[in-house]
Amino acid sequence: MGLRNTPRRYGSLAMLFHWVLAIAVIFMLGFGIAMENMAPDGRLLGLNQFAAYQLHKSVGFTILVLAVLRLVWRWINPVPPLPENLKAWERWAARLTHVALYLLLIAMPVVGWIMVSASPWQIPTVLYGVVELPHLTGPNEQLEGAMIRLHATLGFVFIALLVLHVVGAAKHHFVLKDDTLKRMLPGTQV
Numbered sequence: 001m002g003l004r005n006t007p008r009r010y011g012s013l014a015m016l017f018h019w020v021l022a023i024a025v026i027f028m029l030g031f032g033i034a035m036e037n038m039a040p041d042g043r044l045l046g047l048n049q050f051a052a053y054q055l056h057k058s059v060g061f062t063i064l065v066l067a068v069l070r071l072v073w074r075w076i077n078p079v080p081p082l083p084e085n086l087k088a089w090e091r092w093a094a095r096l097t098h099v100a101l102y103l104l105l106i107a108m109p110v111v112g113w114i115m116v117s118a119s120p121w122q123i124p125t126v127l128y129g130v131v132e133l134p135h136l137t138g139p140n141e142q143l144e145g146a147m148i149r150l151h152a153t154l155g156f157v158f159i160a161l162l163v164l165h166v167v168g169a170a171k172h173h174f175v176l177k178d179d180t181l182k183r184m185l186p187g188t189q190v
């Protein structure tokens with residue numbers, strides 16, 4: 001299997017982006033909700049509240065970088081077309097879901113970044129304990145409140161769209177019995 005996409009299947013780099021981002025986003029959605037609900041002196045995966053927030057912010061920023069790289073790669077290396085057997089509404093549903101998922105991959109980290117930047121606490125974000133992320137704004141409680149609400153709402157939209165995306169992939173594989181899922185799976189013949 002080559003690095004680049006072909007008209008029949010995704011290449012190894014597109015697959016790597018897809019599966020690394022899928023695992024990271026699923027982790028972040030669960031971890032974000034658990035972190036939001038943890039007691040100030042509680043522990044999450046053995047981390048105290050400060051360390052848990054730092055990990056969330058570090059992985060979130062990594063997702064932003066990977067999403068931008070993935071979009072650049074998609075732009076210079078077009079993806080295989082959707083299968084012929086799809087009805088017009090299915091084609092639109094698939095495209096809309098994909099565009100919305102890309103938008104969320106960018107919007108979630110950016111909104112989170114603005115949120116922590118606008119916080120009156122001005123807590124530094126140190127990515128993986130190494131590099132400090134600059135703040136995008138100064139303290140602004142109103143902006144912080146709006147970003148907290150947006151981050152939470154987008155999180156639930158993300159979960160709903162991921163469910164739709166997985167149901168779509170399962171329908172292709174088990175009902176329509178086409179190669180849509182297989183062409184994104186490493187080590188399969190298409």
Ligand code: HEM
Nearest residue numbers: 028029032033036057060061063108109112113148152155
């Ligand atoms: C794709 C990336 C991300 C995902 C999927 C994600 C997901 C979530 C979720 C589901 C929550 C819980 C929301 C709630 O139930 O109220 C949350 C909370 C939070 N996230 Fe993210 N997040 C991402 C990136 C980021 C980034 C990059 C930052 C900061 C640089 C960040 C900062 C925060 C903070 C500070 C909270 C707690 C908000 C509060 O105290 O109310 N997130 N995130």
